[in-house]
Amino acid sequence: MASSVQVKLLLDTSYCLLLIRTRLRQVQGAFEHYRPGEIAVSSLTVAMLEVAARSSHNPVRNRRALDQFLLPLVVVEFDDEAARCLGQIGGQVSAGSVQKAHALLLAAQAMRCNATLVTAQPALYAGIDGVTVRVGLEMEAQLAPSPAALPAGRNGHRTIRMSGSHDLSLTLLSDWLHAEHPEWRLAATNVGSLPGLMALVQHEAHLAGSHLLDEETGDFNIGPVRRLLAPQGLRVIILGFVARIQGILVARGNPKQIGGLTDLSRDDVTFVNRQCGAGTRLLLDYHLHKLGIEPTQVRGYTREETTHLAVATAVAQGAADCGLGIQAAARALQLDFIPIIEERFDLVIPVEHFESALLAPLLALLRRRDLAFCERVTALGGYNTQPMGRVVAEL
Structure with missing residues (x-):
């Protein structure tokens, strides 16, 4: 060494x-x-x-x-x-x-x-x-390794396994839980909203992060979760966590003068996408369809990253002109940001786990809505903690 x-x-x-x-x-x-x-x-x-x-x-x-x-x-x-x-x-x-x-x-x-x-x-x-x-x-x-293969260790029974969508505030949540309850761990695997819900069906996670847009109502998660999980016989609680701003991440000064999603079809604009199954990818597809833009018209549509920070990094390094992501990722890498929509990022929890002793400390922290924690989340940029700890739906 x-x-x-x-x-x-x-x-x-x-x-x-x-x-x-x-x-x-x-x-x-x-x-x-x-x-x-x-x-x-x-x-x-x-x-x-x-x-x-x-x-x-x-x-x-x-x-x-x-x-x-x-x-x-x-x-x-x-x-x-x-x-x-x-x-x-x-x-x-x-x-x-x-x-x-x-x-x-x-x-x-x-x-x-x-x-x-x-x-x-x-x-x-x-x-x-x-x-x-x-x-x-x-x-x-x-x-962490895939949820089904997480090592138990001496305190394996106190490891909360989370799957689903990526969000920067989850790191703060994990730290907060561990600070309050040192024997507990929140192990999150970022696979996207849809794969996260499937992980619940396959008993590979205790909860999933989701921000799926319901195209019929304009709301988030309730409709898609019901349609995906009810046929599987899985009863869940949708618990609010945060609301956050999604938008277009561009380089400082916005050199390509990108003003909105319609500019993604320009020949001189290169895009970086999220992976299939990610809520951000589904949100993009929904808006492109509304605008009459085919994916083949978007340069870089097939280039995929698995987190908001990875998209922001691609833009910061000049590998892409823009990408869709959360405002906090833009702030973290000093990018400019064009807001598109505020969405709700919820926690989807099977009833059996919602009522378990394993999740009790985490749920108690969320319901308490600690002021210091909420301030740390909002300081990331583009967050609203009003939904935190509130039951959105029982399905």
């Missing part, structure tokens, strides 16, 4: 590129909470950054920027211990692309260092058991 100080954060290649290109100011403050030697990069990442700098349009300037970026960081080598960690996780997912193979190597090195992996593309590490990932330095997420 390059330092006797315990490495706490390992910055992956995607996140390093984001920092170098965007110079996020909030990261400077986040770094101050760590001692010298506690934030590191892999030698593999350094190699990739060297290649990117030397092959750029201005290699001298970018090489100098890379040297400056690396000054406060520790470089850790991919050693024999890291190779053994790779052997442990290598069979869990297919390496597939070069990018995925690189991600596997970095995941192994994070495990070897017992460090949290900081990334701008969390989807690269989905399916790798036990890898702790932080999406940016302000928003932490535990990428």
Whole structure:
């Protein structure tokens, strides 16, 4: 190892590129909470950054920027211990692309260092058991294995398994629950609203996050949840969590002068989409249909990301001109935002779990609507906590 100080954060290649290109100011403050030697990069990442700098349009300037970026960081080598960690996780997912193979190597090195992996593309590490990932330095997420395979451990019976849609405030909810009840954990898997509901049917989760638009009523979740779960004989409670603003994320200054969803059909606009089954994807399809725009008319429609932050990262890095997502993701990466709709993000809970001792602490916290927690949520941007803890429907 390059330092006797315990490495706490390992910055992956995607996140390093984001920092170098965007110079996020909030990261400077986040770094101050760590001692010298506690934030590191892999030698593999350094190699990739060297290649990117030397092959750029201005290699001298970018090489100098890379040297400056690396000054406060520790470089850790991919050693024999890291190779053994790779052997442990290598069979869990297919390496597939070069990018995925690189991600596997970095995941192994994070495990070897017992460090949290900081990334701008969390989807690269989905399916790798036990890898702790932080999406940016302000928003932490535990990428758990699939809910059905979550390790029990000594306190496995106090792990609340959540599936469904991605929302930035869920990290705050998880932290809040753990602070109030240290033996409880909220393990969330971001798969999209529809797959999350199916996870309830398959008994793979205790609750699901959902923001499905009912095209018939204009409301959220009640109609779609009833149509999906009632035929399965599953009785559920829909509990309010937050309302949030969805809109178009664009680069600072909106260089393409995008004004609304009609601009997605322009030849000079490149879009980045969410995955099939995500509520945001369904919301987009609904509005495109209303506007008479075919998916084939949208450049980038088939490029998919699995979280709002991943969409925001693609826009921040210039890989896309715009994407649909929540206002909090735009604020986190200092993007401009064009609001489209306020939607309700609810928690769908089977009755058997709603009445269980396992969920009791979480439900009590939500009903209490703690002022400090609500203020932390609204500070993310574009949130309203009025629905929190209120029963929306019993189906």
